[in-house]
Amino acid sequence: MSRVLLGIGYVFLYAPIALLVLYSFNASRLVAVWGGFSTKWYGELLRNEAILGATLVSLEVAALAATIAAVLGTLAGTALARWRFPGRTVFSVMATAPLVLPEVITGLSLLLLFVSTEQWLGWPQGRGVLTITIAHATLGLAFVAVVVQARLAAFDRSLEEAALDLGAPPWKVYATITLPLIAPGIATGWLLAFTLSLDDLVLASFTSGPGSSTLPMVIFSAVRLGVSPQINALATILIGLVALVVGLAFWLGRRR
Amino acid sequence: MIESKRLRAGILLPPYLWLLLFFLAPFLIVLAISFGETAIGVPPFTLGWPPSLFSWEILAGDSLYLRAWGNSLLFATIATLCCLLLGYPMAYAIARAPGRRRDLLLLFVILPFWTSFLIRVYAWTGLLRPNGTINEALLWLGLIEAPLPLMNNAFGVVLGLVYSYLPFMVLPLYATLEKLDATLLEAAADLGATPRRAFLSVTLPLSLPGILAGSLLVFIPAAGEFVVPDLLGGPDTLMIGKVLWDEFFTNRDWPVASALAVSMLVLLGVPLALLRRAFAS
Numbered sequence: 215m216s217r218v219l220l221g222i223g224y225v226f227l228y229a230p231i232a233l234l235v236l237y238s239f240n241a242s243r244l245v246a247v248w249g250g251f252s253t254k255w256y257g258e259l260l261r262n263e264a265i266l267g268a269t270l271v272s273l274e275v276a277a278l279a280a281t282i283a284a285v286l287g288t289l290a291g292t293a294l295a296r297w298r299f300p301g302r303t304v305f306s307v308m309a310t311a312p313l314v315l316p317e318v319i320t321g322l323s324l325l326l327l328f329v330s331t332e333q334w335l336g337w338p339q340g341r342g343v344l345t346i347t348i349a350h351a352t353l354g355l356a357f358v359a360v361v362v363q364a365r366l367a368a369f370d371r372s373l374e375e376a377a378l379d380l381g382a383p384p385w386k387v388y389a390t391i392t393l394p395l396i397a398p399g400i401a402t403g404w405l406l407a408f409t410l411s412l413d414d415l416v417l418a419s420f421t422s423g424p425g426s427s428t429l430p431m432v433i434f435s436a437v438r439l440g441v442s443p444q445i446n447a448l449a450t451i452l453i454g455l456v457a458l459v460v461g462l463a464f465w466l467g468r469r470r
Numbered sequence: 471m472i473e474s475k476r477l478r479a480g481i482l483l484p485p486y487l488w489l490l491l492f493f494l495a496p497f498l499i500v501l502a503i504s505f506g507e508t509a510i511g512v513p514p515f516t517l518g519w520p521p522s523l524f525s526w527e528i529l530a531g532d533s534l535y536l537r538a539w540g541n542s543l544l545f546a547t548i549a550t551l552c553c554l555l556l557g558y559p560m561a562y563a564i565a566r567a568p569g570r571r572r573d574l575l576l577l578f579v580i581l582p583f584w585t586s587f588l589i590r591v592y593a594w595t596g597l598l599r600p601n602g603t604i605n606e607a608l609l610w611l612g613l614i615e616a617p618l619p620l621m622n623n624a625f626g627v628v629l630g631l632v633y634s635y636l637p638f639m640v641l642p643l644y645a646t647l648e649k650l651d652a653t654l655l656e657a658a659a660d661l662g663a664t665p666r667r668a669f670l671s672v673t674l675p676l677s678l679p680g681i682l683a684g685s686l687l688v689f690i691p692a693a694g695e696f697v698v699p700d701l702l703g704g705p706d707t708l709m710i711g712k713v714l715w716d717e718f719f720t721n722r723d724w725p726v727a728s729a730l731a732v733s734m735l736v737l738l739g740v741p742l743a744l745l746r747r748a749f750a751s
Contacts (some may be wrong), residue, residue: 216559216562216563216566217563219556219559219560219563220559220560220575222562223556223559223560223579223636223640224558224578226556226633227578227579227582227636227637228578228631228635230590230593230594230596230597230598231582231585231593233593233596233597233603234589234592234593236671237596244601245721248516251537259565264656271552277737280643284484285484286484286488289481289482289484290486290489292481293481293482293486293723295480297478297482299478299482300488304494305482305486305489306746307484308489308490308493308494308747309485309489310712310746310749311493311742312493313688314687314690314691314742314745315690315691315738315742316690316691316693316694316695316696316711316734317696317717317736318507318694318696318711318714318731318734319500319581319694319714319731319734320493320496321725322500322714322727322728322731322733323496323497323500323501323720324492324496325493325500326496326500326503326724326728327495327496327499329513330499333513348492349492351488352488352489352492352641355485355489356489357481359485364683383474383478384474385474385477385480388481388633393706409584412586413586413587413588414698415547415587415588416487416696416715419719420718427691430586430588433586433588433589433592437588437592437595437701438700438701440595441596441599442660445589445592446478449592449593450584452585452586452589453585456581456584456585457581460577462575462586464573464577466575
């Protein structure tokens with residue numbers, strides 16, 4: 215019984231994606247009409263400069279935001295896993311709320327912050343890559359912090375204690391023992407933050423400015439108008455890349 | 471143990487300051503602007519003293535907002551229940567699968583989470599539209615005579631929410647079911663309990679923390695969802711996240727959008743607090 219429902223669950227999760235991939239090779243523009251196999255939409259996609267430009271913006275933002283999120287999230291995760299300090303509750307709420315908080319709230323509030331500080335302090339001048347990066351880094355921070363915190367909770371402290379007993383200064387213990395041991399968690403967190411940033415529509419729409427549209431923003435304005443074969447082709451490429459990376463990670467994980 | 475105070479401060483302060491500046495401060499500004507008034511200019515609002523209750527009166531006076539809130543809570547509740555009904559058996563079957571298979575099954579639940587959310591919701595529009603795959607197939611089979619209305623209504627929205635947030639339900643459920651002590655079930659069987667009875671009086675009560683965590687992880691973001699009601703919904707299925715978006719981008723009414731954000735934060739504060747407690751235990 216539960217096996218049957220498991221199967222239904224997988225069909226439910228994957229059927230729409232499979233059809234999207236199929237349609238991307240459909241020569242016909244219409245969804246339900248099969249006009250023969252064709253890769254023409256891929257050709258059109260590669261000549262679409264709006265999409266190519268937005269892809270570059272998205273990759274730049276995602277790389278920057280994931281890196282900031284990895285650094286700050288690792289520090290936040292360490293503090294949350296290890297210590298009690300004044301204001302810990304506030305800190306922990308701030309560090310984890312972005313995980314589930316509807317993005318329209320965070321997006322609007324960050325935009326209003328940027329508008330206000332620009333008015334009063336003259337910073338940031340206009341909105342664009344910088345402001346989207348800050349928004350995505352704040353979201354990514356929460357994910358990295360959770361992963362790192364979980365990693366530290368299952369951490370053997372005796373190595374740190376041994377290093378301290380042998381006279382290593384605490385910062386050196388943190389840098390040479392703790393960080394390398396939680397590095398896989400940090401890498402997972404970075405990848406999560408990178409993916410979330412590439413995927414985010416709402417935060418980017420609120421915090422972007424003219425000339426800095428991200429890929430999801432371009433996709434969104436295209437699909438709002440209806441089915442778009444070029445977007446099907448783009449989706450197929452993105453899904454293929456993700457499947458490749460995740461499959462490779464899984465295979466490597468098994469071999470060890 | 472890292473005991474040095476300076477090291478602690480060095481580790482704690484950068485993320486703390488970042489979050490105060492880019493997470494807490496923005497909410498205070500939203501709160502302030504919700505008491506402002508719209509104006510023509512850049513930025514399109516003014517803040518005066520005494521605070522203006524104008525946007526809050528609009529929020530309380532126009533039934534549109536109340537309907538949007540009602541829809542949000544209703545759709546999010548139905549979607550949460552559907553996720554639970556589908557996700558529980560899935561998590562249960564995965565948790566009972568043999569070791570190697572289990573990793574793979576779990577991977578296939580997580581995989582959609584790594585691919586674009588926007589594209590996955592968009593994929594459904596190709597299936598659900600009047601001339602989409604499902605309707606064309608049913609017409610071809612002769613099962614229906616006219617296309618069924620599958621999107622731009624409540625059905626489309628709930629389906630989209632269930633589809634988007636199902637992994638959020640399966641993962642915490644799997645985590646609790648996987649840790650479940652199998653000897654408890656053996657004991658129940660030895661004492662004469664039928665599998666059904668053992669499930670109802672052992673497995674189900676012990677998986678309640680997972681049910682609670684999963685339900686909140688689905689409910690909170692679903693209630694504030696924007697993409698799903700925008701792409702799969704219609705004029706009758708407004709949800710609060712979509713209304714906020716329209717107030718901001720279409721009507722350029724920043725104070726009302728801010729008041730909506732504050733109202734969302736207050737109403738979702740209760741489930742958010744519950745989620746924190748669920749994770750703490």
